[in-house]
Amino acid sequence: MGLPSAYLTKNDKKANIFIISVSAIIFLTVVILHELNLKIEVNFDPHIFAKFNALINASVSILLISGLVFVKTKKYMLHKRVMNLSIILSVFFILSYIAHHLLAESTVFGGEGSIKSIYYFILVTHIILAGLSLPFILYTAYRASIAEFGKHKKLARYVYPVWLYVAITGVIVYFLISPYYV
16 A cells, blocks of 8 residues: 555654554444444434535535645645645544444435436445545645655645545535435
8 A cells, every 4th residue: 555664764654554544444434334323313314414424525625626726826835724624624524424324324325217327336436436545645645744745746646636536426426315315
């Protein structure tokens, strides 16, 4: 996943351990919780978390596009701020996602015909890319945080479009599945 240890500094090794650990813990938590439903009675609609997630994804999409504009126009401090905010919002997304899947039962998509194929294509690519992108997002942010801007830019060239795709498709998935929430 990362670079061979011969190419890493002492801090790189620590960052590598941190990034891989955080990514693995989040991935395993999401996988385990996907199958777990606490069946707790709450006094609100637990699908509010799904709506909140769509709002976060929409916000992250806007921030990511803004971040690209800022870096292209050499407004590096604004770029840094919106990218950091994107990461912070993504943490809130993960917490809200976990809450939603703990409190709400899985929803089956009820669409028919081609929209069903489109939905499942978007959903599957969204899930796979979301799961795979986290460590790369963190590596990209790490490279910027230690002022290795060449390596940051090289990673971002690939990581950015995937992260943007995941954020945008998260909103699309919400709008397609939300009519079927019980």
